[in-house]
Amino acid sequence: ETGVTQSPTHLIKTRGQQVTLRCSSQSGHNTVSWYQQALGQGPQFIFQYYREEENGRGNFPPRFSGLQFPNYSSELNVNALELDDSALYLCASSLGGGAADTQYFGPGTRLTVL
Amino acid sequence: AQSVTQLGSHVSVSEGALVLLRCNYSSSVPPYLFWYVQYPNQGLQLLLKYTSAATLVKGINGFEAEFKKSETSFHLTKPSAHMSDAAEYFCAVSYVGGGADGLTFGKGTHLIIQP
Numbered sequence: 001e002t003g004v005t006q007s008p009t010h011l012i013k014t015r016g017q018q019v020t021l022r023c024s025s026q027s028g029h030n031t032v033s034w035y036q037q038a039l040g041q042g043p044q045f046i047f048q049y050y051r052e053e054e055n056g057r058g059n060f061p062p063r064f065s066g067l068q069f070p071n072y073s074s075e076l077n078v079n080a081l082e083l084d085d086s087a088l089y090l091c092a093s094s095l096g097g098g099a100a101d102t103q104y105f106g107p108g109t110r111l112t113v114l
Numbered sequence: 115a116q117s118v119t120q121l122g123s124h125v126s127v128s129e130g131a132l133v134l135l136r137c138n139y140s141s142s143v144p145p146y147l148f149w150y151v152q153y154p155n156q157g158l159q160l161l162l163k164y165t166s167a168a169t170l171v172k173g174i175n176g177f178e179a180e181f182k183k184s185e186t187s188f189h190l191t192k193p194s195a196h197m198s199d200a201a202e203y204f205c206a207v208s209y210v211g212g213g214a215d216g217l218t219f220g221k222g223t224h225l226i227i228q229p
Contacts, residue, residue: 004157033216042118042204043158045216056214090157099208100146100165103217105157 002027004093004106012112013081021076021109023091029104031097032074034066037088037108049074050097078111086113116141116212118205120220128228133192135223137179137205140186147188148206148217149179158204164188175199200227 005024013019025032031050035043045058049068063079072093078085088110092103121136139145146165150158162173169181179190188205202224206217 035216035219040221042206042219042221043217045218048214048216050214056216058216092158097213099210099213099215100163101213102148102160102163105150105159107155107157 006106025093029093118220126226
């Protein structure tokens, strides 16, 4: 069974640019959630996709957007990058979108905005 | 709104000693509670979760946690610390019907194991 994978591992961008991060779900999982983890902080929920539809969103501006594909892989897109967007971005997949469902996390993508 | 408070950003224990990591939550509806561990440069791994069954939950690597509604707590314990337990630990909460709202995490506790 393949776990959650993310690409790339590291990324360096400059302010104002756009970035796309990718996530492959664990086999059989139809729900993907994205989190932002700033240095020294706990992860913060960005949004969740269930069967290709966004069905929940945290307190993040619209320049954070996403997609989920028919194979349940997912992308996180961030436009107009700001310095504060520098963080570890974590993807998590689960068997369903229920609150009690275990979320399985990938290793993350470290984004640095200069 | 729900929130999680983890008391102590750093906890240091000797190898073989009891590990106690504290977590208090705030939720207006019945919560689901989780403990995750994060090793350096890695993602989060689930240690255990409480989903309204038994209040004492046993997890992996010898960890356990007890849900105490009266104290709004879900502290993580391990009887005997091992060097390999050194990591960042996060408590998280979700709530019944709130699956699409994701997990709310605490700020984390860095566990240091002294030889």
